[in-house]
Structures are given as C-alpha cells and as structure tokens.
Amino acid sequence: MLLNLFNELRAARVPVSLRELLDLIEALKRRVVFADMDEFYFLARTVLVKDERHFDKFDRAFGAYFHGLQNLDGLLEALIPEDWLRREFERRLSAEEKAQIRPLGGLDQLLETFRKRLEEQKERHAGGNKWIGTGGTSPFGSGGYHPEGIRIGDAGERQGKAVKVWERREYRNLDDQAELGTRNLKMALRRLRRFAREGAPEELDLDATIEHTARDAGLLDIRLRPQRRNAVKLLLLLDIGGSMDFHVKACEELFSACRTEFKHLEHFYFHNFVYEAVWKNNRRRQSETTATHDLLHKYGPDYKVVFVGDATMSPYEITQIGGSVEHWNEEAGYLWMQRFRETYPKLIWINPTPREFWEHSASTRIVRELVGNRMYPLTLAGLEDGMRFLAK
Numbered sequence: 001m002l003l004n005l006f007n008e009l010r011a012a013r014v015p016v017s018l019r020e021l022l023d024l025i026e027a028l029k030r031r032v033v034f035a036d037m038d039e040f041y042f043l044a045r046t047v048l049v050k051d052e053r054h055f056d057k058f059d060r061a062f063g064a065y066f067h068g069l070q071n072l073d074g075l076l077e078a079l080i081p082e083d084w085l086r087r088e089f090e091r092r093l094s095a096e097e098k099a100q101i102r103p104l105g106g107l108d109q110l111l112e113t114f115r116k117r118l119e120e121q122k123e124r125h126a127g128g129n130k131w132i133g134t135g136g137t138s139p140f141g142s143g144g145y146h147p148e149g150i151r152i153g154d155a156g157e158r159q160g161k162a163v164k165v166w167e168r169r170e171y172r173n174l175d176d177q178a179e180l181g182t183r184n185l186k187m188a189l190r191r192l193r194r195f196a197r198e199g200a201p202e203e204l205d206l207d208a209t210i211e212h213t214a215r216d217a218g219l220l221d222i223r224l225r226p227q228r229r230n231a232v233k234l235l236l237l238l239d240i241g242g243s244m245d246f247h248v249k250a251c252e253e254l255f256s257a258c259r260t261e262f263k264h265l266e267h268f269y270f271h272n273f274v275y276e277a278v279w280k281n282n283r284r285r286q287s288e289t290t291a292t293h294d295l296l297h298k299y300g301p302d303y304k305v306v307f308v309g310d311a312t313m314s315p316y317e318i319t320q321i322g323g324s325v326e327h328w329n330e331e332a333g334y335l336w337m338q339r340f341r342e343t344y345p346k347l348i349w350i351n352p353t354p355r356e357f358w359e360h361s362a363s364t365r366i367v368r369e370l371v372g373n374r375m376y377p378l379t380l381a382g383l384e385d386g387m388r389f390l391a392k
Contacts, residue, residue: 005065009048011294012061016048024049037066052283074375233264235344239309240269240282245265247352250378251308254350266299271312273333273367274340275324292336292342304390305347306338311367311375314354317368338369347371348386352378 002025009016024047032275033039041062047056115356208223214222236258238251258265268278268290277289317323318333341347349371351358358364358375376382 005062008061008065009058012064014049014054014057015051018050022052055283139280139298145186166181205362230266231372233299233303234258234260234262234266235295235303235305236267237267237274237305237307238267238269239272241271241308243310243312244352247310247378250352254308254378266303268295270309271326272309272324273317274307274336275327275329275333276331276336292339296339301344303344305344306386306390307347307349309349309351311349311351311358311364312361313363315362315366317361318370332368334366337367341370341372346390346392347374348389349375350378350382350386351375355382364377 001022003223006016006018006021027043027047033043044062045055045058049055079106080120102351135289176286203225205225207222208225209221210345212223213219214220237254238255238290244251254267255267258267268280269282269285270278274292278295279285279289314323315324317325318337321330321332323333349367351364353364355377364375376386
C-alpha cells in the first residue's frame with residue numbers, strides 16, 4: 001500500500017526518495033502511530049516532505065490515493081477498519097452527539113449498516129438517501145445532509161455534519177519564483193510605471209563623474225546617485241483555494257511578474273471574497289491575520305489596488321452577514337469592498353476566468369458592479385487595459 005502512495009507522490013512531483021519511504025515503514029513497524037488516519041497523515045508528511053513548499057502537492061497526492069478511489073468493493077473497508085472508526089467515534093463524540101446517532105440504532109448499528117452497504121454497492125452514486133456517495137441524505141458519503149454520518153471522500157459540497165472528516169486541504173502560498181511562460185505578462189505590467197530616483201546613492205552617475213573630474217583638472221572624482229526605480233505602490237490581494245486551484249499557475253506567473261516589476265509591493269490573501277481579515281501566510285490563515293481595517297489605514301490612497309480572483313461563489317457570500325464559507329462574518333462582504341473603493345481611487349479586479357463566462361455567474365456580475373466595472377480578464381489585453389486605468 002505504501003509503495004502505491006510513494007508512486008502517487010512521485011507522480012505529483014513531490015521530491016521523495018526510497019530512503020524516506022523506508023524510514024516511514026520503519027516508523028510504522030515501531031508503532032509511532034497506530035490506528036489513526038490523522039496521525040498517519042502528519043507522520044507521513046513529516047517523514048516524506050522536507051520542504052513546506054511541497055505540502056500542498058503532498059495533500060493532493062495523499063487525498064487522491066486515499067479518497068479518489070471510485071471502486072468501493074471492499075477497498076474502503078480495508079482502508080478504514082471498524083476499530084479505527086469506533087475509536088474515532090468514542091474519542092471525538094460528546095455525550096450529546098452520541099445521543100444523536102440513536103435514530104440509527106446506536107454506534108454498533110451505524111457501523112454494521114455502513115459495512116452492509118459497502119458490500120451491496122457496486123458503483124459510484126450521487127444523491128439519494130441510501131447509497132454511499134455524494135449529496136443526498138444518506139449517513140454515509142460526502143456532501144450530504146444527514147446529521148449523524150460517516151464522510152467518505154470529498155467530491156461534494158461539505159455540510160459539516162460528518163462524524164469524521166478524513167482530509168483537510170491546506171492552501172499554499174503562491175510561488176513568487178515561478179518561471180513565466182511568456183515575457184508578455186511583464187511587458188503588460190510595465191505600463192504601470194512611474195520612475196524616481198530614491199534611496200542610497202549606489203549607482204554610478206557617469207555624466208556627473210566626467211564633469212567633476214574635468215573640473216578637478218583630471219583628478220578622478222566618482223559621483224554616485226540613487227537607482228532609478230519604479231515608484232508605483234501596489235497592493236495586491238489574491239483569492240486562494242477552492243475554485244482558484246484551477247488558476248494557480250497563471251496567478252503564480254502574475255505574482256512573480258509583480259514581484260519583479262514593483263519595488264513597493266504588498267500582498268495579502270483572501271478566500272472567495274474580502275471580509276474583516278486577510279492574511280500573508282496561507283498555512284497560518286486561521287491564527288495570523290491582518291485586520292482589514294488596519295490594512296485600509298496603513299496603506300494610503302497613493303497605493304494602486306489589484307484584486308485577483310475568479311469571483312465565483314454563492315451571491316450570499318457577498319451580500320449577507322454570515323455568508324462566508326469559512327467563518328461567521330459580522331458584516332457583509334460588499335461593505336468591505338465599498339470601503340476599499342472609498343479609500344483607493346485606483347482599484348481593479350483581475351479575473352482569470354475567460355470573459356465569455358462572466359455573465360453566467362451571478363456573483364461575478366455583483367463583483368463587477370462593486371468595483372465600478374473595472375474587472376479585466378487575466379490576458380495580455382486585459383492586463384494592459386487594467387494597467388492603463390491605474391496609470392491615469
């Protein structure tokens with residue numbers, strides 16, 4: 001089983017070696033962890049991954065191997081033994097939660113029903129109220145609505161009511177060292193330039209050196225000046241995770257180009273829409289955040305603001321209190337966007353989704369109106385138009 005996991009990691013380009021695989025096998029032989037999938041996940045990640053840049057690739061490969069299996073015939077039973085399930089139930093459920101599973105006949109009946117349905121089911125299933133699959137009201141599967149269930153896989157929309165969540169994706173920081181596929185991206189950003197000489201005098205001023213050397217009758221008099229730099233201040237806010245996973249490469253290229261072109265660059269992440277907090281490090285997005293109020297006061301109106309996101313979400317995530325899918329937001333998201341527009345006269349939204357799909361999404365239309373129709377596609381022409389507006 002571990003050899004197949006090793007192959008899955010190599011296919012995902014996680015730099016893992018046979019030596020590390022043998023170390024993991026040895027750790028399992030010594031029972032460093034036992035009968036706990038979460039503990040096995042953290043042990044495997046610790047042993048097999050040596051650089052946190054690869055954590056997201058590891059999560060994808062780990063999830064693909066353990067959860068991306070379409071044929072359930074006896075395989076999930078082997079991956080999730082009954083004693084594992086029972087131990088997780090007993091460890092995690094409160095007395096009140098244990099009482100809630102009595103409609104199915106208690107824990108023993110829940111496990112027995114689960115095993116029988118694994119034996120009976122022969123294919124993938126979506127919806128309904130019995131089979132193990134996605135959606136529906138069955139107590140087994142993913143994305144359903146049953147209040148006392150076992151979650152299998154991650155294909156559906158999560159309802160947060162499964163007894164045990166077997167995976168937890170962690171968004172990764174964008175790689176600002178990504179190689180650009182084309183120089184056109186940088187060339188488009190160069191439309192937003194305002195050069196100034198500032199900082200320490202460290203660049204040779206050849207004309208002044210010649211002039212002062214001539215004045216001193218040939219005695220060399222070297223003159224220095226500050227480097228000529230792009231003085232534009234840019235505040236970059238990037239949507240991360242969820243549907244933005246499909247646009248990671250394009251966003252990395254854009255991020256890398258911005259790091260090259262703008263000396264005064266500040267970047268923050270958000271998920272789906274901006275609320276009362278943003279963050280710098282996706283691995284610590286729950287504990288190390290920056291209050292959006294502080295951001296609005298720290299970076300003055302001389303900053304140009306660029307939001308990057310596909311603007312694809314449920315409309316209530318923008319318009320309603322508590323609309324966020326990750327936390328309870330005390331104020332609706334649109335209020336925060338209004339504050340951004342009031343603070344920063346030069347604000348645009350870059351959308352990696354092709355323009356022809358924008359009208360099919362209600363949330364995209366709402367976001368476009370909130371930013372004053374200053375939404376541009378992540379294309380050469382779109383970036384040039386966006387930079388042209390910011391440079392006015």
